[in-house]
Amino acid sequence: MYFLYIITGLALIASFIADKKKTFKAIKMGYKKFVNILPPFLIMLILVSVILFLVPDRVISNYLGVSHKFYGFLFAIFFGSITLMPGFIAYPLCGILLQKGVPYMTLSAFSTTLMMVGILTFPIEREYFGTKVTIIRNLISLGIAIAVALVTGIFFNELF
Amino acid sequence: MKKNKAIKIIGISSYIIFLILSYIFNFNPGKKIGNNFFIFSIDMLKILPPAFILIGLFEIWVKRETVEKHFGEASGIKGYILAILLASTTVGGLYVAFPVAYSLNSKGAKLSVIFTYIGASAICRIPMTIFEASFLGIKFTSIRLIVSISLVIITSIFLSNYLTKKGYNITEGK
Numbered sequence: 250m251y252f253l254y255i256i257t258g259l260a261l262i263a264s265f266i267a268d269k270k271k272t273f274k275a276i277k278m279g280y281k282k283f284v285n286i287l288p289p290f291l292i293m294l295i296l297v298s299v300i301l302f303l304v305p306d307r308v309i310s311n312y313l314g315v316s317h318k319f320y321g322f323l324f325a326i327f328f329g330s331i332t333l334m335p336g337f338i339a340y341p342l343c344g345i346l347l348q349k350g351v352p353y354m355t356l357s358a359f360s361t362t363l364m365m366v367g368i369l370t371f372p373i374e375r376e377y378f379g380t381k382v383t384i385i386r387n388l389i390s391l392g393i394a395i396a397v398a399l400v401t402g403i404f405f406n407e408l409f
Numbered sequence: 410m411k412k413n414k415a416i417k418i419i420g421i422s423s424y425i426i427f428l429i430l431s432y433i434f435n436f437n438p439g440k441k442i443g444n445n446f447f448i449f450s451i452d453m454l455k456i457l458p459p460a461f462i463l464i465g466l467f468e469i470w471v472k473r474e475t476v477e478k479h480f481g482e483a484s485g486i487k488g489y490i491l492a493i494l495l496a497s498t499t500v501g502g503l504y505v506a507f508p509v510a511y512s513l514n515s516k517g518a519k520l521s522v523i524f525t526y527i528g529a530s531a532i533c534r535i536p537m538t539i540f541e542a543s544f545l546g547i548k549f550t551s552i553r554l555i556v557s558i559s560l561v562i563i564t565s566i567f568l569s570n571y572l573t574k575k576g577y578n579i580t581e582g583k
Contacts, residue, residue, distance in 0.1 A: 250455065253500045257459035260466050271469050279465025282508060283457060290453070292417070293504070295424050298445035302438060335452065335502075336537040344544035353549055360541065361553060364531045370503050377511045378579060382572065386524065389568065390531070393560045400556045401549065 289372035296369050297333050304332060306342055313359060314351050318407070322398070325355045329362025330391065333369040354402030361397050365390035456501040464512050473516050480518035488522040489562055496529035497538075506530035514579045520569035523579075528561035 264272040309332075312324040334342075343356045366387050367374065374383040402408040428446070431439020480488045499506055509530075510523045518526075533554055542550040 250500065253456065253459050257462050260463060264466055264470065272466075275465035275469040276462060277465070278468055279461040279463070282464060283461040286508065288417070290457075290504070291421060294446055294449055294453070295421065297449050298442045301445045302442045336540050340540050340544040343541075347545060353545070356545060357549065357553060360545075361532070361557065364502075364537075365528065365557075367503050367531075370507075373504050374507055377507045379577075382577065385568065386527070389564045390528065393528075393557055393564065396560060397553055397556045401552050404548070404552055 286373065286376060289376045292372045293369055296372075300332055300369065301334075304328060306338070309359075310342065310346055310349070313346055313355055314349055318352060318355070321351065321355045322358055325359035325398075326362050326391070326395065329359040329394070330366040331368050332363065333367065334363060339363055352402070352407045353405040354398050354407045357401040358394060358398035361394035362391065365394055453501070453504070456505060460501065460505050461508070464508055468512055468516075471516065476513060477517035480513060480522045482519050484519070484522065488519065489525050492518075492522045492526040493529045493533065493558065496526050497533045497535050499530040499534055502534070503527065503531055511579065520572060520577075520579075521565045524565035524568055525562050528565060529558060532557045532561070 261272065261276075264275065309328050312328065313321050315321045315324065339360060343360055346356060347353070367390075368387070371383060371387075374386070378386070399408070427439055428443045430436070431443060478484065479491055484491075496506065499509065506527050510527050513526065514520070514523050538550060538554070541553075
């Protein structure tokens, strides 16, 4: 995070030294783009706040830890797709689940869908790329996540 | 579209009223939702302003020819490698990757490279990957990276071919 501030600060200083006018133009441009995307962001934040209330960590870990491997896998895909979590929450959760005996394959399905499939980021993605592309891209991501999880299952001998 | 906008405004206002009432009447579920909202908003407000300043600087300073050369039609395999490297240093997540990808495309980066960038920024941001490996092990993380990155590149190429055939253009995508 600090890295981002340092880079932005340095870039701004360099830009300012090179050309004051252009720098202000750039800031104005960034600001305008930021304001334009705020409404879909607000919608995403509202969705996130409600979903995280409806499916807290406790619920996720209950469903992922079900004794039937296949159901756990399906739940992992489902919850990974509909929620959005920063890594510093998701991975410790995965770590705990692993100790509880949840297979790597399930954790892989969960973490990969979490990262790649964005039902909650849908309002933002649509704003940039249109509805159709957003749907296709998310479906492809879902397929990739399943493939990744299956390969993980093979390498950890969990598939059969 | 007007009707859509009205629904959104009504939805957002009722959400805000719901939160305010929850705090006044000590309604726990509402307060929890409110807390979630603030935690995530603050998290994103830390990242978005600098990210958008960088996007602005990029739009003003970086020449179209430069982007075309490194990420455009003639960039070949180098374009994908650069896109993945750029993605690994992207902060935040998909919500930052979308505007960056959009700007890159408007400066002449080709579609398949753009989709690779978006996919890769979801799966191989460096701090996140290190974090993952420390909780789930290097074997887990390497399998995930190798399989997902190759699939992201392959599907990006297919998707962009398909969209190009259909005459898709991002700037008209809305």
